[in-house]
Amino acid sequence: MNDKKFVEAITARDVDFAKWYTDVVTKAKLCEYTSTKGCMVYMPNGYAIWENIQANLDKRFKDTGVRNVYMPMLIPESLLQKEKDHVNGFAPEVAWVTHGGSEPLEERLCIRPTSEVLFCEHWQKNVNSYRDLPMVYNQWCSVLRWEKTTRPFLRSKEFLWQEGHTIHATQEEAEARTEMMLNIYHDFVEEDLAIPVVWGRKTDSEKFAGAKATYTIEALMHDGKALQSGTSHYFGDGFCKAFDVKFVNQDNKMEYPHQTSWGLSTRLIGAIIMVHGDDDGLVLPPRISPVQAMIIPIAHQKEEVANVANKLYADLKAAGMKVDIDLSKKTPGFKFSNQELLGIPVRIEVGPRDLENGVVTIVRRDNREKIIVTIDEVVTKLPEILAIMQKDMYQKAKDFLNNHITSATTMPEMLEKFANQTGFVKAMWCGEEACEDEIKAQTGGATSRCIPFEEEHLADVCVCCGKPAKHMVYFGKAY
Amino acid sequence: MNDKKFVEAITARDVDFAKWYTDVVTKAKLCEYTSTKGCMVYMPNGYAIWENIQANLDKRFKDTGVRNVYMPMLIPESLLQKEKDHVNGFAPEVAWVTHGGSEPLEERLCIRPTSEVLFCEHWQKNVNSYRDLPMVYNQWCSVLRWEKTTRPFLRSKEFLWQEGHTIHATQEEAEARTEMMLNIYHDFVEEDLAIPVVWGRKTDSEKFAGAKATYTIEALMHDGKALQSGTSHYFGDGFCKAFDVKFVNQDNKMEYPHQTSWGLSTRLIGAIIMVHGDDDGLVLPPRISPVQAMIIPIAHQKEEVANVANKLYADLKAAGMKVDIDLSKKTPGFKFSNQELLGIPVRIEVGPRDLENGVVTIVRRDNREKIIVTIDEVVTKLPEILAIMQKDMYQKAKDFLNNHITSATTMPEMLEKFANQTGFVKAMWCGEEACEDEIKAQTGGATSRCIPFEEEHLADVCVCCGKPAKHMVYFGKAY
Numbered sequence: 038m039n040d041k042k043f044v045e046a047i048t049a050r051d052v053d054f055a056k057w058y059t060d061v062v063t064k065a066k067l068c069e070y071t072s073t074k075g076c077m078v079y080m081p082n083g084y085a086i087w088e089n090i091q092a093n094l095d096k097r098f099k100d101t102g103v104r105n106v107y108m109p110m111l112i113p114e115s116l117l118q119k120e121k122d123h124v125n126g127f128a129p130e131v132a133w134v135t136h137g138g139s140e141p142l143e144e145r146l147c148i149r150p151t152s153e154v155l156f157c158e159h160w161q162k163n164v165n166s167y168r169d170l171p172m173v174y175n176q177w178c179s180v181l182r183w184e185k186t187t188r189p190f191l192r193s194k195e196f197l198w199q200e201g202h203t204i205h206a207t208q209e210e211a212e213a214r215t216e217m218m219l220n221i222y223h224d225f226v227e228e229d230l231a232i233p234v235v236w237g238r239k240t241d242s243e244k245f246a247g248a249k250a251t252y253t254i255e256a257l258m259h260d261g262k263a264l265q266s267g268t269s270h271y272f273g274d275g276f277c278k279a280f281d282v283k284f285v286n287q288d289n290k291m292e293y294p295h296q297t298s299w300g301l302s303t304r305l306i307g308a309i310i311m312v313h314g315d316d317d318g319l320v321l322p323p324r325i326s327p328v329q330a331m332i333i334p335i336a337h338q339k340e341e342v343a344n345v346a347n348k349l350y351a352d353l354k355a356a357g358m359k360v361d362i363d364l365s366k367k368t369p370g371f372k373f374s375n376q377e378l379l380g381i382p383v384r385i386e387v388g389p390r391d392l393e394n395g396v397v398t399i400v401r402r403d404n405r406e407k408i409i410v411t412i413d414e415v416v417t418k419l420p421e422i423l424a425i426m427q428k429d430m431y432q433k434a435k436d437f438l439n440n441h442i443t444s445a446t447t448m449p450e451m452l453e454k455f456a457n458q459t460g461f462v463k464a465m466w467c468g469e470e471a472c473e474d475e476i477k478a479q480t481g482g483a484t485s486r487c488i489p490f491e492e493e494h495l496a497d498v499c500v501c502c503g504k505p506a507k508h509m510v511y512f513g514k515a516y
Numbered sequence: 517m518n519d520k521k522f523v524e525a526i527t528a529r530d531v532d533f534a535k536w537y538t539d540v541v542t543k544a545k546l547c548e549y550t551s552t553k554g555c556m557v558y559m560p561n562g563y564a565i566w567e568n569i570q571a572n573l574d575k576r577f578k579d580t581g582v583r584n585v586y587m588p589m590l591i592p593e594s595l596l597q598k599e600k601d602h603v604n605g606f607a608p609e610v611a612w613v614t615h616g617g618s619e620p621l622e623e624r625l626c627i628r629p630t631s632e633v634l635f636c637e638h639w640q641k642n643v644n645s646y647r648d649l650p651m652v653y654n655q656w657c658s659v660l661r662w663e664k665t666t667r668p669f670l671r672s673k674e675f676l677w678q679e680g681h682t683i684h685a686t687q688e689e690a691e692a693r694t695e696m697m698l699n700i701y702h703d704f705v706e707e708d709l710a711i712p713v714v715w716g717r718k719t720d721s722e723k724f725a726g727a728k729a730t731y732t733i734e735a736l737m738h739d740g741k742a743l744q745s746g747t748s749h750y751f752g753d754g755f756c757k758a759f760d761v762k763f764v765n766q767d768n769k770m771e772y773p774h775q776t777s778w779g780l781s782t783r784l785i786g787a788i789i790m791v792h793g794d795d796d797g798l799v800l801p802p803r804i805s806p807v808q809a810m811i812i813p814i815a816h817q818k819e820e821v822a823n824v825a826n827k828l829y830a831d832l833k834a835a836g837m838k839v840d841i842d843l844s845k846k847t848p849g850f851k852f853s854n855q856e857l858l859g860i861p862v863r864i865e866v867g868p869r870d871l872e873n874g875v876v877t878i879v880r881r882d883n884r885e886k887i888i889v890t891i892d893e894v895v896t897k898l899p900e901i902l903a904i905m906q907k908d909m910y911q912k913a914k915d916f917l918n919n920h921i922t923s924a925t926t927m928p929e930m931l932e933k934f935a936n937q938t939g940f941v942k943a944m945w946c947g948e949e950a951c952e953d954e955i956k957a958q959t960g961g962a963t964s965r966c967i968p969f970e971e972e973h974l975a976d977v978c979v980c981c982g983k984p985a986k987h988m989v990y991f992g993k994a995y
Contacts, residue, residue: 076588109555
């Protein structure tokens, strides 16, 4: 019996990917369901990942002048209804508060599914002149959408996210902000989560309710399904007109500002699991992992082992590393398996035989590489090992992504691709929603994921209807 | 006309304290009401204070082993009802969700007024052995209580807070945690917010719903009213029994764990305003202020002034100081008044005459002291000036508090004190709720704020009924 069986076996990815996912989430204690149906507890191991995502993104936001705010969680029904497309998109999936204490409310309130209307109301009261612009706001909060089927991190009724909302004096400036925030998402996800993405613009049918344009980053999970991982929207002045948000421009004329919003959520934790995880559990990229190294004393009852392990722990802490030490009485095999299950990037084995030679063994979680390091050098070597691991994890995921992008120029070819392989299929498209619907129906669920910023010319005509093609689209089955 | 009139006059504190408070909140752009009645927008200037409170407290929590989690915002009615005292305390003031999308729910859900029951449910599923204990959790979130009358930061339907929840194998350990967290609140509020407090245990009538003991820190506002600023509760095993949370102890016997919770909210922003603010606006303690120094170039059109101001800004930023620069075209007087209104701890005036002598003028917000500093020394002197200012602000508030604590041994004396002066009145108390009610009625609202940890012996008998006294109590009118 393998040591890892001591921890608790995880279903193999190739046997049942959905079960593998649930096993990892449960056994690594990331989240669990509650008696509030479709709502989760974000447990310490899961929430700590979100805290690191928050800290990292928040810094990137603030470096571009974003200021954080907090808006009410409740929205009066009349306010939600002010922008037609928006309310049509969200009204069917909101939760309604009808009573406060023991009394029925005069007007019912919905729990925010997103907060565009509250920001517009705020701007209506606070924007007068071009000197007040731009307003570049963000909030970290939870939102609620009454989803029927839920999956941990990927889709739950309530989830945590950030929603940025901005208004600008000109269309150009608003569009530049939309693009800037998509770039931040792209860089954060690729650099810190080691997750490569394809990115571009959504087709009209996949746009956010009320937006003029929606941009997206799309990651590819190990099972070949896409996960929309962050979106940035340009709204034009539609909401501002609906909410009567106006400003006096430099020529002393009244104008409507141009608006953006952009959001990224705890779904990303699902992406980290499904891009990097393996049959032994979670594999966390060093730059986002709450604990970067677990020190595991072997034969910890030996005084020298305990002394060296404790000193190493203190030294690494003092050097600002995120490090933990497993001083439990479990077997080394159990401790190794537990560190692997939790996805801690490396373990530092401190054993009596190694100590005779003045070294410890560092084992990488992603490829099990063993690196012998002299005790004195651990503090300087560990950051280097973690940096290389981060880079290797990205490259591995990038290779996987590249190996799962194909193209099709005819429907039989497209159907064959979606029947026999997984990942993205590039194809030309006429611009009509009817063809997207047809492709979705025939492939059993593949949707247009994005029109990339750099389109290729694969053919002259739409893969579906044969009419002249307008764009190249990434199609894929998605979470 | 005084320069500050250019900004916008604030009602004087002595004229109308409530209006002064609203003026400061509004004109410093800390928060504003929304069409969701009784709910506020935390605007950037206000939210940034909360972010600093969060960062500072969160570090203090984590240093003691606290782990953050996130629980659902909705609680099924049946779950809320499991602990009798608790539901009696909160049911009258919760908001009820009755519909999801267009469909009525089978069971209605309340928006959390606090999350004890969700933590208990979680523990019921996750605690088995003494090895699983203690569990020391906290969450940063918003809660909602259906208050009838609201005031910015002090009382709103929805507010932001942290709620810590822990369970322990023994009563001693749980009581020690209750005390530890109260100590953290005390130290944080006194050291970082420069707000002195009186502290101790709540009487039974002022306890949290379901708690065995509630401990509190109580600050004194400039108008002589108390503000409960943080509470820490010991629950015994009552909730664990109601929720069937059990563990196997070291002797292999089943036991119920002992529980605590502790919370602190955005009320504290109200305390900062009302303890330190003056007739020119906000005065923020340096250790919690989002911006610690505002550089104000005087005659900014002069190239040398602009150069020195910009270099100073870059140098202070590089040194890790929280600094801003006012490059607007407003008059120096307007800029000074605006910096004062916002409560930024110091301004650094960069003017042509000073520059001839190679110096700048640093002006403290709290006492208007002007400190001449050579340009080269600003980076080293500024932290010193801020540290002294922090200490002075605390001492000033401490003197104010000490000057507003009196004592009474008879009811006529007590009534006279509450009629003619403001602040706390110390008095002996028999332990009966009837006397608390009587004191409240006769004084027009003074309640028992706390039984201090170090009681004095003022008399042998209760100030109200004349029966033997059990405790010394701080009485006060409170927000």
